[in-house]
Amino acid sequence: MPVLIFIDQSEGHIKKASLEAISYGVAVAKQSGDTAEGIILGKVTDDITALGKYGLLKIHHIDNEALNHLDAQVFTHVIAQVVEVVKAKLVIFSNNVDGKSIAPRLSVTLKAGLVSGAVALPDISNGFVVKKSVFSGKAFANIAINSDIKIIALNPNSYEVAVAGDAKAEVLLFNAQVAAAKVKVTNVNKVKGDVPLSEADIVVSGGRGLKGPENWGMIEELARVLGAATACSRPVADAHWRPHHEHVGQTGLAIAPNLYIAIGISGAIQHLAGVNRSKTIVVINKDPEAPFFKAADYGIVGDAFEIVPKIIEEVKKVKGVA
Amino acid sequence: MKILVCISKSPDTTAKIAFTDNSTKFATDGVQWIINPYDEWYALVRAIELKEKDSATTIHLVTVGTADAEPIIRKALALGGDEAIRINADSNDSYFIATQIAEVAKQGGYDLLFTGKETIDFNGSSIGGMVAECLDMPYIALAIKFDLEGNKANVTREIEGGEEVCEVNLPVVISCQKGMAEARIPNMRGIMAARTKPLKVLEPVAADQLTAIVNFELPPAKAGVKLIPADNPAELVRLLHEEAKVF
Ligand SMILES: Cc1cc2nc3c(=O)[nH]c(=O)nc-3n(C[C@H](O)[C@H](O)[C@H](O)COP(=O)(O)OP(=O)(O)OC[C@H]3O[C@@H](n4cnc5c(N)ncnc54)[C@H](O)[C@@H]3O)c2cc1C
Ligand SMILES: Nc1ncnc2c1ncn2[C@@H]1O[C@H](COP(=O)(O)O)[C@@H](O)[C@H]1O
Numbered sequence: 247m248p249v250l251i252f253i254d255q256s257e258g259h260i261k262k263a264s265l266e267a268i269s270y271g272v273a274v275a276k277q278s279g280d281t282a283e284g285i286i287l288g289k290v291t292d293d294i295t296a297l298g299k300y301g302l303l304k305i306h307h308i309d310n311e312a313l314n315h316l317d318a319q320v321f322t323h324v325i326a327q328v329v330e331v332v333k334a335k336l337v338i339f340s341n342n343v344d345g346k347s348i349a350p351r352l353s354v355t356l357k358a359g360l361v362s363g364a365v366a367l368p369d370i371s372n373g374f375v376v377k378k379s380v381f382s383g384k385a386f387a388n389i390a391i392n393s394d395i396k397i398i399a400l401n402p403n404s405y406e407v408a409v410a411g412d413a414k415a416e417v418l419l420f421n422a423q424v425a426a427a428k429v430k431v432t433n434v435n436k437v438k439g440d441v442p443l444s445e446a447d448i449v450v451s452g453g454r455g456l457k458g459p460e461n462w463g464m465i466e467e468l469a470r471v472l473g474a475a476t477a478c479s480r481p482v483a484d485a486h487w488r489p490h491h492e493h494v495g496q497t498g499l500a501i502a503p504n505l506y507i508a509i510g511i512s513g514a515i516q517h518l519a520g521v522n523r524s525k526t527i528v529v530i531n532k533d534p535e536a537p538f539f540k541a542a543d544y545g546i547v548g549d550a551f552e553i554v555p556k557i558i559e560e561v562k563k564v565k566g567v568a
Numbered sequence: 569m570k571i572l573v574c575i576s577k578s579p580d581t582t583a584k585i586a587f588t589d590n591s592t593k594f595a596t597d598g599v600q601w602i603i604n605p606y607d608e609w610y611a612l613v614r615a616i617e618l619k620e621k622d623s624a625t626t627i628h629l630v631t632v633g634t635a636d637a638e639p640i641i642r643k644a645l646a647l648g649g650d651e652a653i654r655i656n657a658d659s660n661d662s663y664f665i666a667t668q669i670a671e672v673a674k675q676g677g678y679d680l681l682f683t684g685k686e687t688i689d690f691n692g693s694s695i696g697g698m699v700a701e702c703l704d705m706p707y708i709a710l711a712i713k714f715d716l717e718g719n720k721a722n723v724t725r726e727i728e729g730g731e732e733v734c735e736v737n738l739p740v741v742i743s744c745q746k747g748m749a750e751a752r753i754p755n756m757r758g759i760m761a762a763r764t765k766p767l768k769v770l771e772p773v774a775a776d777q778l779t780a781i782v783n784f785e786l787p788p789a790k791a792g793v794k795l796i797p798a799d800n801p802a803e804l805v806r807l808l809h810e811e812a813k814v815f
Contacts (some may be wrong), residue, residue, distance in 0.1 A: 256728060264726075315732075318697060318707045337595055341693070343727050346743075347709040350697030353663060359778030360662065363691050382688050384585045397785050427745040428706040432732035442729025448815060472815055489654070490747055491726065496688060497605055497746055505814035516581045519688075522787075526812045528804070529793070539793050544807060548798030560805035561815070 247335030249275040249282045250328065251302065254344045257434075258291030261556050262407075262445050263340035263400075263562070265300060269277040269340040270400050270409040272301035273367055280308075280335075285328050287321060288313035288425070295416050301410030306420040309473050317427035318347035322423045329395070341399035342444065349399045358395035365404040379404075382519035402444060403502040403523075417508065443492065446475035449524070451494065453479040453517075455510020455550060459487035464554045465509065471561045477501070479511050495520035509550045513538020530554065569625040569716075571615045571674055573649065574683040574695060576659070577633060577640040578604040581688065587784045594689070603640050607686025608647065609751045610744035614714055615682055616648035616755070617749055622716075626650050630672050632657055638767070646754040646762035650673045653768045661777035662690075666698030671773050673703055679738045680721075685710055685745035693743070698743035708734060712747030 251271035254264045268284065275282035284305035286294060294305055304327050312320060329337060337352060338534055339345035339511040341362050353514065354362035361376040365386065373390050376398055380387045443449065450469040452462060462476075469476045476492060483493035487532065494501055496519040506524035510531065511517060518541055521527070529542040532549050539545050580600040590593045603612070612629070613741075619625040629652040631641050641652045655668040673681060680702075683696035692710070699708035712731065713724035723734050723742065754762075796804045808814050 261728065291601065307649075318709070319700070319704075322701065343710055347697060347707065348691040350662070350666075350694040351701035351707065353694070353778070354666065354698050354701035357663075357776070357778070360694060361779065362694055377785075378691075380689060380691055380784070381585045382691060384787075384789065387585075387690075388785070390780045390782050391778065393776075393778045394779060418705045428733045428736055429708060431732055432735055434727070435732070436727075436730035441641060463639050491731070493746065497609070500691075505808065505812070510667065519581070526808070528808070539795075541790060542793040543790065543812065544804055545793045545795050546798055547795065547802060553801050556801040557805060562800045563788070564805055564809050565815075568777050 250334035287295040295414040298413040298415035315431040322351040358390035359393040362399035448474035451477035453511030610748040611682035613749035657772040658700030667775035696743035
């Protein structure tokens with residue numbers, strides 16, 4: 247039962263989350279002695295054959311202009327055609343925007359049970375059970391998929407990218423029927439140059455403790471020297487100190503970077519819900535009673551305005567950058 | 569214009585997360601239930617705003633749930649729906665829930681279906697896309713802005729590192745998140761009116777359950793915070809670099 251992995255691209259570039267999905271899919275296939283194949287839609291400028299190094303040796307490419315922008319309905323039906331031809335029994339997505347748009351539709355078309363937000367390889371010792379994040383990161387649920395065909399959408403930053411060798415993947419042009427898109431994309435606004443928050447390994451985040459938008463210079467500088475994305479608590483976005491897309495938490499974006507640095511954020515439960523899957527949490531807060539310290543790995547009790555500039559200087563020293 | 573808003577019930581955002589029955593069930597003792605925030609603040613309120621602009625709009629609410637979901641759906645009616653439908657069934661499997669909602673949608677002939685971005689307990693982000701596929705309608709997930717121009721919807725959705733503006737003709741299914749609308753609270757008149765608004769209870773149609781919850785786990789407890797003196801930030805940087813190895 248081949249495993250089919252959906253490879254996500256944006257403006258021709260393969261997303262990092264897809265490399266995780268590929269590594270995951272290759273590992274699942276190995277677990278059950280199956281082959282893994284990839285599918286990629288739309289125009290790609292990155293070298294697709296290079297994905298072979300993650301152990302993915304066969305990739306179906308459908309290069310059709312109608313697939314350069316996401317219309318979940320159109321994408322779903324193209325993927326379903328490939329599933330049918332390769333007789334895939336398991337389809338892997340990243341649980342990002344594309345995955346959240348397409349995987350549920352594919353679930354209905356194929357009548358395939360879906361677990362979204364998966365955080366670990368399936369347990370196939372007794373049925374097919376996938377561990378997923380629930381209660382906004384505060385717990386996990388083990389979910390059994392009972393259908394013949396299965397779909398998993400893997401949470402970003404939950405599975406380590408693994409290099410398997412230096413083989414090149416074979417790219418097969420797949421001749422699919424592609425319907426006309428009903429969703430017309432008229433404008434794409436990307437924050438140029440910055441690391442997208444959802445894909446960032448390191449996130450530097452500021453809260454109301456920073457007093458006002460004029461004090462974000464040091465947050466941005468720390469993010470710059472660390473190669474990090476910036477985030478903020480909800481009241482900060484609500485007060486328009488920072489753009490809304492930086493808001494993390496229960497009602498904002500949920501992220502799981504390797505390092506989350508929270509500066510002047512109290513650590514309310516709704517904030518934690520969006521960041522508690524981070525691997526390492528650093529809290530800088532002048533109040534030793536701030537609840538965030540309970541969820542932190544490292545902490546400094548003190549005034550951010552004094553501490554953060556010093557941290558920036560230290561990071562520069564360690565990294566040898568200006 | 570007929571809008572269907574999907575409403576789910578979720579534990580309050582501060583609820584303690586614990587499990588019973590050998591970790592197979594969420595421990596509901598002492599838990600306050602609320603309308604799932606995405607459904608209330610963004611999906612429902614945006615629908616109400618659309619109705620305020622065009623009074624020929626009707627808003628129906630649908631929930632798949634047992635009788636204990638009624639206070640939630642009444643609260644949603646108090647905010648502004650015209651009529652509610654409860655499908656009397658447990659809500660465990662996304663495919664099952666979506667099939668029920670799609671059935672209601674087929675009967676009602678809606679122009680627009682709103683769901684929340686996700687439930688804050690199950691975090692599926694699935695129901696909207698599933699319903700759209702059942703109905704063969706286009707689907708825009710994670711919308712942060714929605715406006716109507718006759719039969720055309722202008723929608724802004726989140727993408728990684730930015731946003732995308734799209735156009736689509738009705739009917740369409742939209743999953744809603746922050747940005748769609750400004751939160752509001754029900755007023756006394758709404759609460760009184762909600763008591764007499766129709767709440768229909770329908771039995772579910774036959775549908776498969778493709779998934780089942782085996783059990784729950786709590787994440788391992790953190791080892792505890794390592795505090796570094798405020799006058800020694802260099803030590804923090806060293807620990808992050810050498811011990812945690814995060815940069
Ligand atoms: C249903 C619901 C959903 C919510 N969703 C979210 C969400 O998604 N995301 C979110 O963030 N919040 C959310 N909230 C709000 C949440 O409850 C908190 O109000 C919010 O997170 C607080 O933000 P804050 O920590 O920036 O501000 P505050 O709570 O005001 O904390 C500021 C902190 O800064 C510290 N500080 C002050 N000065 C300094 C200094 N000089 N140096 C160092 N530290 C300093 C203070 O000690 C304090 O701990 C939600 C609330 C509800 C009810
Ligand atoms: N039991 C339910 N009844 C009605 N709508 C639901 C139900 N469960 C989920 N939804 C809707 O689907 C959205 C996404 O849910 P989920 O896929 O579970 O994350 C929610 O925000 C609701 O709008």
